[in-house]
Amino acid sequence: MAITETREETGTDLAVASPLVPAPVSFLGTGEHTVVGVVYILASILFGVAGLVGWALTGIHGATGSFLSDSVAEQVFQTSALGLVLLVLVPLFLGIGTYVVPLQVGARTIAFPRAAAAGLWTWLLSSGLFIVAASIDGGFGGGRPEAVSLGLLSVLGLILALLLGTVCVLSTAIGLRAPGMTLDRVPMTTFALLAGGAVWVLTLPVLAANLLLMWVDLRYGDGSLSGSQGQFAQVAWILQQPQIYAFVVPGLGIVADVVATFTGTRLERRGLFLVGIGAFAVLGIGAWAQPVLFPDASEQLVWQVISVAQVLPVLLLLGGLATALRKGRPALRGALGLALVSMLVLLLAVVAGALLAITPLDLRGSGSAEVGQFALVVAAGLTMAAAGVAYWSPKMTGRMPSDAPAKLGTPLMLVGGVLAGASLVVAGFETKFSGIADLLDALTWISVVGAGILALGLVLALLGLLSGTRHGAAEAGADAWGTGQTLEWKYASPPGDHVLGDLPVVHSPEPLLDEEA
Amino acid sequence: MTTHLLPPAPPVERPRVLLVATSFAAAASFMLFVAALGVYLLARTEVIATGSAWLPQGVVIPLPQPNTIFMTLLLSVVTIQWAVNAIAHNDRQNAFLAFGLTLAMGAASIVMTTYLWTLMKLDVAGGVQGVLIYTITAGHMIMLIVAMVFVALMALRALGGQFDSRQHDGVTAAAIYWHTMVFVYALIWIIIYVTK
Numbered sequence: 001m002a003i004t005e006t007r008e009e010t011g012t013d014l015a016v017a018s019p020l021v022p023a024p025v026s027f028l029g030t031g032e033h034t035v036v037g038v039v040y041i042l043a044s045i046l047f048g049v050a051g052l053v054g055w056a057l058t059g060i061h062g063a064t065g066s067f068l069s070d071s072v073a074e075q076v077f078q079t080s081a082l083g084l085v086l087l088v089l090v091p092l093f094l095g096i097g098t099y100v101v102p103l104q105v106g107a108r109t110i111a112f113p114r115a116a117a118a119g120l121w122t123w124l125l126s127s128g129l130f131i132v133a134a135s136i137d138g139g140f141g142g143g144r145p146e147a148v149s150l151g152l153l154s155v156l157g158l159i160l161a162l163l164l165g166t167v168c169v170l171s172t173a174i175g176l177r178a179p180g181m182t183l184d185r186v187p188m189t190t191f192a193l194l195a196g197g198a199v200w201v202l203t204l205p206v207l208a209a210n211l212l213l214m215w216v217d218l219r220y221g222d223g224s225l226s227g228s229q230g231q232f233a234q235v236a237w238i239l240q241q242p243q244i245y246a247f248v249v250p251g252l253g254i255v256a257d258v259v260a261t262f263t264g265t266r267l268e269r270r271g272l273f274l275v276g277i278g279a280f281a282v283l284g285i286g287a288w289a290q291p292v293l294f295p296d297a298s299e300q301l302v303w304q305v306i307s308v309a310q311v312l313p314v315l316l317l318l319g320g321l322a323t324a325l326r327k328g329r330p331a332l333r334g335a336l337g338l339a340l341v342s343m344l345v346l347l348l349a350v351v352a353g354a355l356l357a358i359t360p361l362d363l364r365g366s367g368s369a370e371v372g373q374f375a376l377v378v379a380a381g382l383t384m385a386a387a388g389v390a391y392w393s394p395k396m397t398g399r400m401p402s403d404a405p406a407k408l409g410t411p412l413m414l415v416g417g418v419l420a421g422a423s424l425v426v427a428g429f430e431t432k433f434s435g436i437a438d439l440l441d442a443l444t445w446i447s448v449v450g451a452g453i454l455a456l457g458l459v460l461a462l463l464g465l466l467s468g469t470r471h472g473a474a475e476a477g478a479d480a481w482g483t484g485q486t487l488e489w490k491y492a493s494p495p496g497d498h499v500l501g502d503l504p505v506v507h508s509p510e511p512l513l514d515e516e517a
Numbered sequence: 518m519t520t521h522l523l524p525p526a527p528p529v530e531r532p533r534v535l536l537v538a539t540s541f542a543a544a545a546s547f548m549l550f551v552a553a554l555g556v557y558l559l560a561r562t563e564v565i566a567t568g569s570a571w572l573p574q575g576v577v578i579p580l581p582q583p584n585t586i587f588m589t590l591l592l593s594v595v596t597i598q599w600a601v602n603a604i605a606h607n608d609r610q611n612a613f614l615a616f617g618l619t620l621a622m623g624a625a626s627i628v629m630t631t632y633l634w635t636l637m638k639l640d641v642a643g644g645v646q647g648v649l650i651y652t653i654t655a656g657h658m659i660m661l662i663v664a665m666v667f668v669a670l671m672a673l674r675a676l677g678g679q680f681d682s683r684q685h686d687g688v689t690a691a692a693i694y695w696h697t698m699v700f701v702y703a704l705i706w707i708i709i710y711v712t713k
Binding site: 168198203 | 537
């Protein structure tokens with residue numbers, strides 16, 4: 001089968017259960033979207049823990065000044081920050097999308113399964129090279145040109161792989177929808193992945209162009225294009241607003257799906273949710289605001305307006321979620337707690353972003369507030385993904401997971417996220433309030449503790465997923481929570497190779513509720 | 518455990534995933550070149566603002582070769598669309614002629630680009646100009662090669678009888694990517710070669 005082909009649909013009515021990750025031989029050669037998705041999720045959670053530990057180490061260095069050498073601390077910080085986006089946030093959401101989107105739209109497979117598998121393996125290989133390069137002084141501005149060259153190529157590989165996987169998910173969402181499932185009827189997670197994925201497709205190539213030029217300059221040129229000190233500055237725009245918001249867009253859909261399921265109600269004014277998610281994605285296009293190309297981008301009115309406007313879609317979504325909670329009967333599940341907490345952290349992040357845009361506050365001067373805002377966005381994204389993992393874990397494992405890790409993780413992700421990010425945002429006020437300058441070390445230590453708590457929360461998310469594989473866990477039915485609304489809850493848990501016989505006809509965004517009615 | 522049963526749908530024409538995927542891939546490729554050309558324009562503006570000439574002394578970028586490449590690629594837009602039209606009308610003879618001409622024009626463009634590089638006498642290590650011009654033009658050559666492989670694969674599948682008037686998404690997808698590649702060259706032609 002060519003890589004450009006999609007598998008012929010030869011469905012049967014039978015669903016065959018499969019383990020979370022199959023035996024190594026079939027696992028290595030498979031293009032099954034369920035396996036590809038789970039491998040993305042498992043690997044990116046592990047990378048997430050490592051990235052947060054790296055983040056904490058640089059924080060310790062910042063507080064003590066002697067924990068690492070300055071150059072090592074800088075490289076660890078840059079590697080951790082970029083890794084938290086390209087090795088954690090994007091692949092985590094991509095993994096969830098790879099697993100869930102085909103099921104949600106009623107497709108029996110992902111479009112281009114071989115390409116999706118190629119994307120996964122390229123991402124894993126590039127991740128390994130990225131870590132190896134960083135560990136041998138090959139981070140941005142590193143001292144060994146060959147290692148730096150390897151590092152730049154590995155990031156190019158990461159981008160290529162993530163784009164490949166994203167195109168597969170987007171093609172599935174657009175091209176393989178069940179009859180009657182118009183774009184305004186697709187489940188929220190699928191819609192959010194469409195919106196966010198489209199932004200990734202348009203902006204990650206811009207980062208790739210930067211990296212390619214840097215690599216040619218380093219390898220064959222005279223270094224005048226970027227210079228070793230300018231390398232990270234040339235890619236740092238993806239870690240700053242507005243671009244950083246683009247990487248958590250899929251999480252908004254996850255939150256909406258989780259809340260709808262656990263409140264047992266249809267989302268009212270669904271159109272506003274779609275507008276909110278779409279607006280958040282569009283405002284998150286940040287490739288134009290590269291400080292290296294436009295040093296005064298953050299001084300421009302358009303940047304400041306966008307930074308403030310980013311608060312509005314979040315408020316809109318929070319209003320919709322509050323309505324669902326008020327009108328429904330919320331089930332006290334860990335996934336619901338994580339989903340709600342993630343929106344609170346995201347609200348903090350966009351408010352911090354709006355504060356950054358207010359020039360008289362002078363928050364952009366020290367850099368602490370920008371780093372803190374990045375940490376808040378990452379924490380929100382990780383919490384959204386943790387909610388998604390807890391929500392779909394019965395589908396993935398075929399058994400009901402223990403809810404304790406998700407319930408315990410809810411306060412941890414909230415506290416960890418706020419401590420890791422908000423403390424640094426407060427530190428950014430040092431030029432405005434003299435007392436804060438004396439507290440900088442303490443605030444840095446608080447951020448370190450927050451990063452550690454976040455890492456613990458991620459470990460709990462992983463344990464929650466794995467708890468579904470333990471012996472003695474109750475089997476999950478097709479509709480594991482009993483209140484599923486979208487098509488993935490129609491399939492057996494876990495879905496087999498051929499999950500459906502006949503394609504369902506969809507008449508609304510909540511086809512399972514239509515059936516029950 | 519609740520089992521949900523939804524009514525079966527009538528047999529449906531499955532939508533065109535290859536067209537969708539190719540459109541996204543084309544958009545991503547386009548954005549890569551837009552970004553690189555943006556860096557090029559900014560670097561050129563900065564150099565010119567200092568009162569210097571953009572191109573280093575002794576470096577000349579002739580125009581006949583880029584013009585020839587551009588005209589060749591413009592013609593290839595016609596031939597690839599000719600292939601799509603021929604397949605859509607089950608005219609296989611014309612389709613294969615059009616595929617062959619498209620690939621030949623692509624190959625001719627590669628040859629002419631490499632010849633142009635030898636004429637420019639631009640040292641990649643001589644400054645920012647070399648890095649930018651070689652990265653962008655070589656990047657475009659890679660995009661052209663990818664487009665040629667795509668067209669060749671679809672031509673082979675057409676030869677195998679996989680495409681006809683009812684289903685020719687693969688050929689249309691290859692044409693979409695080819696058109697994007699030519700459009701990118703149009704930008705390169707104007708920005709790098711004409712307004713140098």
